[in-house]
Amino acid sequence: MTRRTRLHLALGAALLIASAAGTGLYLRSWLAPAADGGASLGGPFTLTRADGVTVTESTYRGKWLLIYFGYTYCPDACPTALNAIAEAMEKLGPAATNVQPLFITIDPARDTPAVVGEYVKAFDPRIVGLTGTEGQIAAVATEYQVYYKRRETEGGPYLMDHTSLIYVVDPAGKLVRFFGGSSSGERIAQHLLELMSQTS
């Protein structure tokens, strides 16, 4: 069993148990060494911003990150999640200056830097849209255990099946929590404020 398979199983089990139990999902408890052999989700990445600048995980070190993986042809799930992020930023008030929301496309073939940048602006100008090469996207998606798969439609553009979760990464770069893609912005803001108060 490869490390990746184990990780996948661990996350899959976590998701199943958590959704079955109907409880809030806190990745932290599933990241305990005993649960997955000491591996952790999240990690380094190299991606491209709308203005063409290359960014890495260290670009945002010191900030709380809200990361969502999606694609711009997505008419339902992605606008819902991005709206929740925009709402969370609003509800955070002054604390929002410590938070950087990132939208990472899992459809780099169509989502060029310019397309992604234009897309996120509609929700909140503070959201940064990121894309990359197929390889760069595959790498970051693997780190966050984000599943994505292209699906053809009859006569229309292809669509993507994809994991719809909002990840919270702390200022040290550690993934500490995630929310379902249809969580409310208020709830996300509330949990972020709690996390911030615990670490300050």
Place this chain on the structure above:
Amino acid sequence: MKHILILALALLATLPAQAQNAPSSTLSVDQVWARATPGGAKTGAVYLTVVNGTASDDKIVGASTPAAREAQLHTMIDDNGVMKMRELKSIDVKAGATVTLKPGGMHVMLLGLTKPLKPGDSFSLTLEFEKGGKKELAVAVTKAGAMGMGNMGGTGNMPGMGNMDNMPGHDMGSMGGHGMGGKQN
């Protein structure tokens, strides 16, 4: 004079009854809305509520609009946090049932938008029912990412739109509308 008054009162008394009866015997569609689309977006989604006040089962079998090259019936399936969008051949609207197409569930997907949808805009959508025939609707465009029609710039909760805040344990976004009568392709 007295007679006229009585007649007027009698007429007034019948009004509420008529108002209630009229829609309950028909197939009606209301709360028709779409989110504004971000710049560059080629797709959009229309949400709406169908009330089948007739005595016979019906189904939505198609949609079309001049605002897009194509309009398809879709549903979202939440497979352990993975959102999968699937085309539906039809959407059942049983006799007496109310079916709501809303974010995270079923929607009319617009493919190949002729131009971006802007908040405050309106465009027409033709919804085709198997028995009820075609209904031409006016779609109201709300802000990008809005969760309901009445949400032209505030927060996303309105009655009947699925208030996710008050659904403890639904962190996994399990508000999917599958199981509302949609048939998978």
